[in-house]
Structures are given as structure tokens and as C-alpha cells.
Amino acid sequence: MSRTGVFVCHCGTNIAATVDVDKVAEAAKDFPGVVFVEQNKYMCSEPGQQAVKQAIEEHGLDRIVIASCSPRMHELTFRKMLTDTSVNPYMLEIANIREQCSWVHKDKGEGTDKAIDLARMAAAKVDRNTPLYTSEIPLTKRALVIGAGIAGIQAALDIADAGYPVTLVEKEPSIGGRMIMLDKTFPTMDCSACICSPKMNEAGAHPNIELRTVSEVEEVTGYIGNFTVTIRQKAKYIDYDKCTGCGLCEVKCPSKVTSEFDRGLTQRRAVYKPFPQAVPSKPVIDATNCRKFTEDRCGVCQKICTVDAIDFEEQDKLVKQEFGAVVVATGYDLIDWGKLYGEYGGGAYPDVIDALTFERLVNASGPTEGHIVRPSDGKEPKSCVMIKCVGSRDPHKGKAYCSRACCMYGAKHAHQFLEKIEGSECYVFYMDVRTPGKGYDEFYMKTLEDGATYIRGRVAKIYPENGHYVCVGEDTLSGKIVKVNADLVVLDTAMVPQESAGEIGRLFGVSRDQDGWLNEAHPKLRPVETNTAGVYLAGTAQGPKDIPDSVAQASAAASKVIGLFNHKALESNPMISFVNEVNCRGCGDCVGVCPYGAITLETVERRENSVKVMRDIANINSGLCQGCGACTSACYSSALDLKGFTNEQILQEVDALCL
Amino acid sequence: MDIVNLSVSRAKNNEATEAVAAKAGVNLKDCYQCGKCSAGCPVSHAMDIMPREVIRLLHLRCWEEVLEAKTPWLCASCVTCVTRCPRDVNLPSLMEEVRRASKAAGKRPVKGPSVFDTLFLKGVYQNGRSNELYMMMKYNLFSGHLMQDALSAPHLLFKGMIGFKIHKVKDLPDVRAIMDRCLGGELP
Numbered sequence: 001m002s003r004t005g006v007f008v009c010h011c012g013t014n015i016a017a018t019v020d021v022d023k024v025a026e027a028a029k030d031f032p033g034v035v036f037v038e039q040n041k042y043m044c045s046e047p048g049q050q051a052v053k054q055a056i057e058e059h060g061l062d063r064i065v066i067a068s069c070s071p072r073m074h075e076l077t078f079r080k081m082l083t084d085t086s087v088n089p090y091m092l093e094i095a096n097i098r099e100q101c102s103w104v105h106k107d108k109g110e111g112t113d114k115a116i117d118l119a120r121m122a123a124a125k126v127d128r129n130t131p132l133y134t135s136e137i138p139l140t141k142r143a144l145v146i147g148a149g150i151a152g153i154q155a156a157l158d159i160a161d162a163g164y165p166v167t168l169v170e171k172e173p174s175i176g177g178r179m180i181m182l183d184k185t186f187p188t189m190d191c192s193a194c195i196c197s198p199k200m201n202e203a204g205a206h207p208n209i210e211l212r213t214v215s216e217v218e219e220v221t222g223y224i225g226n227f228t229v230t231i232r233q234k235a236k237y238i239d240y241d242k243c244t245g246c247g248l249c250e251v252k253c254p255s256k257v258t259s260e261f262d263r264g265l266t267q268r269r270a271v272y273k274p275f276p277q278a279v280p281s282k283p284v285i286d287a288t289n290c291r292k293f294t295e296d297r298c299g300v301c302q303k304i305c306t307v308d309a310i311d312f313e314e315q316d317k318l319v320k321q322e323f324g325a326v327v328v329a330t331g332y333d334l335i336d337w338g339k340l341y342g343e344y345g346g347g348a349y350p351d352v353i354d355a356l357t358f359e360r361l362v363n364a365s366g367p368t369e370g371h372i373v374r375p376s377d378g379k380e381p382k383s384c385v386m387i388k389c390v391g392s393r394d395p396h397k398g399k400a401y402c403s404r405a406c407c408m409y410g411a412k413h414a415h416q417f418l419e420k421i422e423g424s425e426c427y428v429f430y431m432d433v434r435t436p437g438k439g440y441d442e443f444y445m446k447t448l449e450d451g452a453t454y455i456r457g458r459v460a461k462i463y464p465e466n467g468h469y470v471c472v473g474e475d476t477l478s479g480k481i482v483k484v485n486a487d488l489v490v491l492d493t494a495m496v497p498q499e500s501a502g503e504i505g506r507l508f509g510v511s512r513d514q515d516g517w518l519n520e521a522h523p524k525l526r527p528v529e530t531n532t533a534g535v536y537l538a539g540t541a542q543g544p545k546d547i548p549d550s551v552a553q554a555s556a557a558a559s560k561v562i563g564l565f566n567h568k569a570l571e572s573n574p575m576i577s578f579v580n581e582v583n584c585r586g587c588g589d590c591v592g593v594c595p596y597g598a599i600t601l602e603t604v605e606r607r608e609n610s611v612k613v614m615r616d617i618a619n620i621n622s623g624l625c626q627g628c629g630a631c632t633s634a635c636y637s638s639a640l641d642l643k644g645f646t647n648e649q650i651l652q653e654v655d656a657l658c659l
Numbered sequence: 660m661d662i663v664n665l666s667v668s669r670a671k672n673n674e675a676t677e678a679v680a681a682k683a684g685v686n687l688k689d690c691y692q693c694g695k696c697s698a699g700c701p702v703s704h705a706m707d708i709m710p711r712e713v714i715r716l717l718h719l720r721c722w723e724e725v726l727e728a729k730t731p732w733l734c735a736s737c738v739t740c741v742t743r744c745p746r747d748v749n750l751p752s753l754m755e756e757v758r759r760a761s762k763a764a765g766k767r768p769v770k771g772p773s774v775f776d777t778l779f780l781k782g783v784y785q786n787g788r789s790n791e792l793y794m795m796m797k798y799n800l801f802s803g804h805l806m807q808d809a810l811s812a813p814h815l816l817f818k819g820m821i822g823f824k825i826h827k828v829k830d831l832p833d834v835r836a837i838m839d840r841c842l843g844g845e846l847p
Contacts, residue, residue: 383666448691475715477715478721483664486666
């Protein structure tokens with residue numbers, strides 16, 4: 001006969017205001033198997049926990065029901081509490097009489113009735129609980145960081161500095177991401193390259209960091225502590241062990257291609273380093289544009305290379321590596337505004353550019369050495385219009401969210417434009433100016449002081465007239481329709497997730513929101529974790545943010561990884577599926593429904609009616625199984641069951657409620 | 660409504676706008692258009708545009724509109740707005756300069772205050788102080804409201820609040836020097 005203790009929590013007035021806790025406690029005394037009932041104002045507090053421990057000793061309880069808040073909130077707290085007692089931590093059930101009862105009901109009578117029902121069900125279930133024990137699973141202390149922008153670099157450096165090896169995977173030929181494309185960074189106006197390239201070099205040279213550029217993650221198996229990841233190392237056609245990075249091949253290459261790094265403002269060669277400060281500081285060959293591959297001619301780079309580093313025969317390599325944790329830092333792209341905004345010329349006007357292109361124009365190491373010119377005719381623009389929220393805060397055409405960084409980089413661009421071109425005018429069309437950051441609003445005020453005219457309203461259309469672009473909008477502060485004759489128009493376009501984020505999310509089982517950003521486990525309390533244990537998020541892969549926030553999140557993700565690696569081994573979750581082999585008919589339906597790939601069919605030898613037969617039987621990998629229960633409901637013969645949520649336990653609950 | 664071409668209005672009116680702001684000791688860029696001035700203004704009910712809008716029009720370099728607005732002439736210089744302004748914009752001082760610019764441009768959007776302004780300054784310049792009786796009489800004459808407040812005159816005379824004697828200050832040249840300096844030599 002079980003000896004159950006029921007503890008009813010008031011949660012201050014959270015529960016007690018809507019549920020008559022005295023009545024619940026009184027009713028609990030009559031539940032089958034209940035030998036002790038107590039109330040407490042806060043069960044989760046130290047005195048509350050002590051009361052449970054005391055009751056276990058005094059009344060010889062062997063299982064516990066706590067009627068309180070959601071198990072998501074405090075189940076772990078109470079399990080930990082039970083580890084010092086004679087009661088197994090899994091001989092515990094939580095009746096959620098707060099989130100599912102007091103918070104959703106107004107009528108005290110009905111709330112109380114429901115609380116009693118919930119407590120009765122929990123008492124019935126706990127009656128059939130069995131002790132469960134965790135086991136240890138080994139942990140590979142090597143981290144994978146996907147994406148080597150500033151967030152990925154920061155996370156990799158932090159983990160590597162803590163003494164753990166890191167593999168940093170980047171799909172582009174150089175690390176550095178978006179930040180290395182920028183000229184200056186708000187609000188301090190320190191040069192982006194000056195603060196980013198030391199970090200890039202450090203990541204490139206760190207003994208604990210293995211850099212894999214021009215690489216992509218192809219396949220993932222395993223679970224927290226034991227991921228097996230296949231990385232496709234794409235052919236660079238250059239042997240990096242031999243290459244000295246002299247750059248001779250780049251000079252001699254005859255194929256010219258539009259430079260992605262310079263946002264189409266200049267051209268690069270088919271064998272190229274995207275920018276001079278690239279890490280690794282060695283070129284790659286772009287096979288789609290190289291004449292050796294397209295026409296089977298040329299090969300001049302191979303002829304002149306003094307160290308014989310060029311190998312046109314190189315193939316993609318698949319590298320399989322083991323990792324204990326993963327940081328996803330896939331970053332952002334800009335929305336394709338040309339398709340969406342016909343009223344802004346749809347990309348047909350050469351001097352209507354996006355902000356990243358403006359960054360290249362204004363960048364001292366950019367194609368114009370920081371001299372701002374119109375892309376169409378190379379002339380210095382005298383007036384500039386900046387339009388914010390292009391694609392952001394526009395659910396009809398673009399995205400409903402705010403891209404967060406635009407207000408500040410818009411102010412920075414206005415400041416730079418006015419500073420670099422004497423006697424120039426700058427108009428900024430905005431919806432709201434959002435400057436929540438240290439020194440941010442002061443920076444915006446300084447931009448106003450510099451002479452930027454801020455017009456509250458969206459530009460309705462842009463059309464060319466007499467060599468400039470006329471921007472028409474309403475100044476909603478004065479109610480006037482205004483026009484500006486602009487030489488250059490800069491669109492502060494919305495951030496969108498990198499296309500590859502979808503595939504990465506799918507590979508690691510990380511969900512994405514309606515806009516494609518990877519979802520964190522909890523928006524407030526678990527901002528860098530994902531719902532897949534051992535996979536963390538850093539930077540703009542999770543949502544739009546600026547550099548300080550990206551770096552902060554990267555360090556946070558790194559600290560989570562370091563915290564994980566500081567464990568000797570991982571504790572397994574004992575609430576997983578198990579197979580009753582006698583009942584299993586080997587149909588394999590469970591294999592298909594398992595989202596974690598934890599079930600396989602195994603052929604075993606059985607003796608049936610004194611005859612040896614070979615039978616297929618489901619086998620569960622206890623490391624992979626997350627205890628979701630999908631297999632138990634798919635199993636026709638009820639051979640699969642879930643520890644802690646057995647069919648018997650669930651039916652007991654149903655009986656307690658309905659009979 | 661006319662569409663304002665900001666590039667054109669800036670080219671045309673930038674200097675005039677900045678000059679008025681400079682004279683008033685106001686940095687127009689300080690104003691971030693929160694509207695606290697308009698909301699607290701005790702005479703805003705009589706104004707054609709809100710005090711905030713005066714600054715907005717100056718931001719947009721809509722100079723002519725500012726010169727023709729009634730608002731600067733209705734401003735009582737009570738300084739409630741400055742006291743409350745988060746950015747410390749001296750709006751009454753700006754209104755004063757706009758009034759002068761408006762007068763210089765030959766505009767007179769509101770008759771009464773404009774007449775009063777001229778007569779008051781002239782009076783003070785002549786005698787070093789204002790002589791109420793003559794001030795009132797002249798105002799009624801020039802504003803066209805001949806009998807305005809006339810019935811109060813006997814009572815005020817009887818109580819000694821006003822009188823026929825013209826009072827002058829002792830150091831008239833000193834007062835005039837102050838006025839010359841403040842008005843930049845532009846006498847009304």
C-alpha cells in the first residue's frame with residue numbers, strides 16, 4: 001500500500017485567491033493512498049521544502065503530490081529536494097493548480113472543484129509511479145560554431161580561451177561576416193575593421209580553433225554531448241598548406257566578376273580573396289567563373305604560382321567530426337527590396353542604394369577609399385535622402401518587426417554624409433527614432449546638431465527628374481506634403497535571416513518563427529538556448545540586433561557551452577521510452593515517427609514453441625530518446641511505453657477523474 | 660495644399676531662418692517636437708498654428724508661412740513653455756524675433772498686438788517709461804477700437820491709477836541706450 005503525502009501551495013494569493021486551498025486539502029485526505037496532507041504559503045520556499053522533508057521522515061511517506069504551479073516552473077526544484085530524502089525524485093507528481101486553474105478561472109467554487117480534480121488525478125498517477133534512475137552519458141568536449149561573423153568569432157574565442165577545442169565553420173572564403181564590411185560603428189565611431197580584424201586574426205591563429213572556410217554543415221546525428229556532424233569542405237582549388245598568400249594569381253587572373261563583398265560596386269577576379277584583411281589570408285578559385293572550368297583554357301594562375309599551390313583537380317571533402325555542443329551564428333541578410341518596392345524604383349535607379357552598399361562607399365578601405373560618390377556617374381552627391389523602415393514594420397510588403405539597428409546606423413550615415421561632403425544636405429525620413437542603448441540617443445541628437453533634417457513619414461515614391469531623384473513624402477509633424485531633390489537615396493532595409501538558417505534549423509531540430517529567425521527556448525529566461533539540448537544561438541540568427549547585442553549573446557552562448565563542458569559527463573533523462581519485447585511485432589512504425597532518430601529495428605534470435613526464429617524488434621537509444629511519447633501512441637501492439645508516463649499511469653488519472 | 664519642395668525652400672530660406680534663430684539665441688535643432696510647449700500654452704486656443712508647429716515650419720524652412728502666422732503675435736511671453744521644455748528651447752524669444760522679422764517684411768497677420776507692440780516701444784523710447792493714459796488713447800485710435808475700455812477711464816482717473824501728466828524717467832539717454840542695444844538700432 002502506498003503512503004502518499006499531498007502538499008497544497010497557496011502561492012501567496014496567486015492560487016489562494018481563486019482556489020479554496022483549505023477545501024482542497026480537506027478533500028485530499030480522502031484520496032486513495034493518501035496518509036498525510038499539508039498546506040504552505042510557498043511550497044517552493046526553503047521552509048516549504050523543509051516541511052516536505054520533515055513529513056517524509058515523520059510519516060514514512062514514499063511518494064509525493066505537490067499541488068502548485070506548472071511542473072515547468074518547479075518540478076526540478078522539488079526533484080532536487082527529494083534527492084536528500086528516502087523518496088526517489090521520480091516518485092513525485094505536480095498538480096498544476098495555478099496556470100491551469102487559478103489563473104484561468106474567476107469563480108472560486110469552480111476553481112476549487114477543478115483543483116480538487118487535478119490533485120486527485122495526480123494522487124492516482126503517483127500511486128503507479130516507479131522509482132527511476134538517471135545514468136551518465138559521455139560528453140565530447142569539442143564545440144562547433146556555425147557562421148564566423150562577429151558573433152561566431154566571439155563565441156569561438158570565448159570557448160577556445162576556456163581551453164576547449166572549437167571548429168569554426170564559415171561558408172564564405174573569409175571569416176568576418178557583415179561587420180568587416182562596415183566602415184565605422186555607432187555610437188563611438190570607432191573603425192569597424194580596426195576592432196573586428198584583430199578578433200579575426202586571433203580566431204585564425206588560436207591553437208584551440210580549427211577554421212573551416214568555404215564549408216557547410218551537411219548532416220547531423222546524435223544528441224547533446226555527442227553530435228556527429230558531417231561538414232562539406234568545398235573545393236578551394238588551392239592547397240592552403242603550400243599557398244603563401246602572395247596574391248600573384250589574383251593579379252594575373254583574366255576573369256572579372258562582380259564583387260559580392262563590395263556589393264557590386266567593383267569587380268574581383270575568379271581567383272580571389274574577398275578583401276585584403278581576409279582570414280585566412282589566402283585566395284580561393286570561384287569555379288563558376290574561372291575559365292579553366294568554364295572553357296578549359298587559361299590556367300595562368302597555375303603556371304605562375306611559385307609554390308605550385310593550385311590544384312584544379314581538388315574535390316569537395318566530407319569531414320565527419322564529433323561535437324559536444326553547437327553554437328549557431330548564421331547571421332542576417334538584407335531584404336530583397338527591389339522586388340517589393342516598385343515605388344522606390346524597384347532597383348532600377350542606380351543611385352537608390354541599400355545601407356550596406358553605402359557602408360562600402362563610405363569605407364576608407366572600400367572601392368572609393370571612403371569618398372562618397374554616386375554609383376551612376378561617380379559625381380559627389382550634394383543632397384542625400386535616407387529612408388528608414390524599408391521592409392521593416394511593413395507587414396503588407398515586408399516584415400512586421402523592427403530591424404533594431406537601422407535607426408542608429410541611419411544616424412551614423414547621416415552624420416558621415418554631412419561630415420564628408422561640405423555644404424551638403426541630408427534628409428532622413430523616419431517612422432519613429434528608436435535609440436535604446438548606451439550613448440545612442442546622444443548620438444542621434446548629435447546627428448541633428450550636424451544638420452540632418454529628420455522628416456517623420458514614409459517616402460511614398462521616388463522618381464528621377466533633371467538628374468536627381470525626387471522623393472515625395474508627408475511630414476506628419478506639420479501635415480505638409482514635402483519633396484526633396486536628392487542626388488543619392490539610401491534605403492535602410494530590413495534584416496532577414498540568412499537563407500542557410502532554414503537548413504541549419506532543420507538539421508539541428510531548431511524551430512523558426514514566422515519570419516524565419518531561429519527560436520530561442522524562452523524569450524526572456526533562456527535567450528541563447530534552443531529547444532534542442534546542446535544547441536545554442538548567437539547573434540542575428542536569433543533575430544535582428546546590433547553589434548554590442550550580438551557580441552553579448554555570443555559570449556552568453558559560449559558561457560553555456562563552457563558550463564556544459566565543465567561537467568565530467570551528462571546525466572541522462574530517465575523518462576524515456578522502453579520496449580516490451582514480447583509484444584513488439586517488428587512493424588517499424590515507431591522508427592518513422594521518432595523525431596530524434598532514436599529507434600532502430602534490431603534482428604534478434606528468439607525461441608518460439610521450441611523453434612529458433614529471427615525477429616525484428618524495436619530498439620531505443622537511451623541517449624537520443626527525449627521522451628516525447630510519439631512512438632507509444634504509434635505502437636499498435638502497445639509494446640512501447642514511456643517511463644514516468646506509462647499507459648497505466650495515464651489510465652489511472654482518467655479513472656480518477658471520470659469514475 | 661501646396662507641396663513643399665524642401666530642397667528649394669532650404670536654398671531660399673536657410674539664411675533667414677538661421678539668422679532669426681541666432682538672434683533669438685535658439686538652436687532650432689534642439690527641438691524634438693514633443694509638443695509640451697503647445698499643450699501647456701495658455702493662449703494656444705486663440706492661435707492658428709501651435710507653438711510647436713512654428714518651430715517645425717522653421718525646420719522645414721517654410722519661412723513665408725511663419726511670417727504670416729498669427730501665433731507669434733498672440734504669444735504672451737509668459738515663458739510657461741520654456742520652463743517646461745525638456746530641451747530648454749526659448750520659444751518666446753524666438754516668437755519675438757519672428758514678430759520683428761514679420762514686421763520688417765511688411766506683414767501684419769494680427770492687427771491689435773502689432774499696433775500695441777509699436778506704440779509701446781515708441782512710448783518707452785520717448786519717455787523712458789509707458790504713460791498708460793496716452794498709450795490707451797493711441798491704441799484705441801490706431802487699432803480702430805475707439806471706445807474700447809473707455810468707460811473704465813473715469814474710475815481709473817478717480818483712483819489715481821492714470822493721469823494726464825506725462826512722466827519721464829530721470830536718465831532717459833540711458834534707457835534709450837539699452838533699447839538701442841536690444842533692438843539693434845531698429846526703432847519701431
